[in-house]
Amino acid sequence: MKYAGLDVASKLSSLRAELVGTGASAIVISMLDEVAWLLNLRGSDGPHSPVMYAYLIVEVDGAKLFVDNSKVTKEVMDHLKNASVELRPYDSILSEIRRLAAQGAQLWLDTSSVNAAIAETYKSALDKYRSNHGSKGKIKNKRYDESNGLSEGPSGVYMRSPISLAKALKNPAELEGMQNCHLRDAAALAQFWCWLEEEIHNNVELTEVDVADKLLEFRAKKEGFLDTSFDTISGSGANGAIIHYRAEIGSCSVVDPNKLFLLDSGAQYIDGTTDITRTVHFGEPTAREKECFTRVLKGHIALDQAVFPENTPGFVLDAFARSSLWKIGLDYRHGTGHGVGAALNVHEGPQSISYRYGNTTPLQKGMIVSNEPGYYEDHAFGIRIENLLHVQEINTPNRYGGIEYLGFEKLTFFPIQVSPLVEGSARQWLWNNTRVIHKQ
Numbered sequence: 001m002k003y004a005g006l007d008v009a010s011k012l013s014s015l016r017a018e019l020v021g022t023g024a025s026a027i028v029i030s031m032l033d034e035v036a037w038l039l040n041l042r043g044s045d046g047p048h049s050p051v052m053y054a055y056l057i058v059e060v061d062g063a064k065l066f067v068d069n070s071k072v073t074k075e076v077m078d079h080l081k082n083a084s085v086e087l088r089p090y091d092s093i094l095s096e097i098r099r100l101a102a103q104g105a106q107l108w109l110d111t112s113s114v115n116a117a118i119a120e121t122y123k124s125a126l127d128k129y130r131s132n133h134g135s136k137g138k139i140k141n142k143r144y145d146e147s148n149g150l151s152e153g154p155s156g157v158y159m160r161s162p163i164s165l166a167k168a169l170k171n172p173a174e175l176e177g178m179q180n181c182h183l184r185d186a187a188a189l190a191q192f193w194c195w196l197e198e199e200i201h202n203n204v205e206l207t208e209v210d211v212a213d214k215l216l217e218f219r220a221k222k223e224g225f226l227d228t229s230f231d232t233i234s235g236s237g238a239n240g241a242i243i244h245y246r247a248e249i250g251s252c253s254v255v256d257p258n259k260l261f262l263l264d265s266g267a268q269y270i271d272g273t274t275d276i277t278r279t280v281h282f283g284e285p286t287a288r289e290k291e292c293f294t295r296v297l298k299g300h301i302a303l304d305q306a307v308f309p310e311n312t313p314g315f316v317l318d319a320f321a322r323s324s325l326w327k328i329g330l331d332y333r334h335g336t337g338h339g340v341g342a343a344l345n346v347h348e349g350p351q352s353i354s355y356r357y358g359n360t361t362p363l364q365k366g367m368i369v370s371n372e373p374g375y376y377e378d379h380a381f382g383i384r385i386e387n388l389l390h391v392q393e394i395n396t397p398n399r400y401g402g403i404e405y406l407g408f409e410k411l412t413f414f415p416i417q418v419s420p421l422v423e424g425s426a427r428q429w430l431w432n433n434t435r436v437i438h439k440q
């Protein structure tokens with residue numbers, strides 16, 4: 001509860017209310033972070049994300065977790081029992097789908113995430129159910145007839161999982177954990193960047209992999225550290241222009257003090273997840289590098305300080321981050337911001353800040369998003385500046401239309417280098433926002 005802020009029983013109760021509202025008798029959950037969040041569990045079945053391989057079926061009057069039982073400790077067993085969650089073997093999920101369909105269950109499936117095996121098994125079982133109960137397929141099972149209110153046979157409910165949005169709206173305990181872990185993460189970053197700057201100025205030759213490994217060393221010493229939240233992107237010079245570059249032993253570059261260096265990294269802690277990008281120069285940047293860096297930072301600042309009415313989708317804000325680059329005919333080929341989980345996946349939805357206007361999910365209080373505009377000049381350099389923000393209500397002097405206005409509060413505490421900046425207002429913004437970091 002210290003980290004989750006809400007018990008499993010309360011989460012299940014809210015989900016069951018959604019089931020009743022849609023006429024579904026059960027929901028099949030296959031997204032691993034949704035299973036982990038709903039049950040207040042974490043695991044280590046894969047790198048970077050603290051989740052476990054599992055399926056979860058939540059019915060109106062029960063829940064079943066399909067997982068390898070050998071992973072389940074007594075503590076977890078007691079935790080699940082208290083929440084009235086039954087354990088089932090991981091590989092029995094399809095037989096349970098068939099059993100439910102044979103009883104006339106109206107299953108809620110999120111087609112954006114459920115796998116083909118589950119969808120096809122349910123479809124085939126429904127066909128068999130209808131064949132056994134006549135062309136109209138009237139429900140003979142009183143339990144499911146009462147739970148979903150249907151007089152005709154089940155056909156399935158195909159909608160986005162409601163857990164996605166519930167998970168995105170962080171409660172006070174989750175936000176506190178995110179703030180605390182970001183402060184510890186910033187301390188590790190401060191130690192790391194001091195070390196790196198000294199090594200570079202002492203002419204120590206370091207590869208991009210050496211740098212990423214050393215950053216991991218500093219982070220691993222911090223309380224509650226579990227893992228990195230993704231493979232560190234450590235790119236010197238032209239490698240920084242490769243948006244999802246991955247340095248590897250034997251083929252990576254040496255960090256060049258006369259070129260821009262981009263470092264995108266993050267960590268998983270017991271109480272939260274971090275994701276931060278900084279671009280630095282250890283010498284004197286060129287005029288071109290300074291102009292591009294300054295315009296990227298201006299876009300970062302514009303989004304950071306944005307105030308907007310409630311129900312605004314993220315794509316509306318995307319132009320704030322690009323406007324300064326657009327003025328000289330530059331742009332970047334990735335979204336500006338993604339959702340971030342609380343001690344969960346570093347990328348989560350449903351919210352985003354992107355030029356892809358198909359995502360109409362409004363930004364809401366409690367959501368966490370990244371702010372990461374960039375610019376990438378092929379075969380030369382890459383620039384990206386990333387902080388994490390959480391959406392909060394802003395006390396505006398007016399409330400036109402009687403609605404709330406929202407803005408952002410920074411979760412990231414680590415400062416931004418000033419030497420690549422053209423003189424001007426961006427420097428003053430950095431000073432005003434860095435004093436808080438020094439005080440912390």
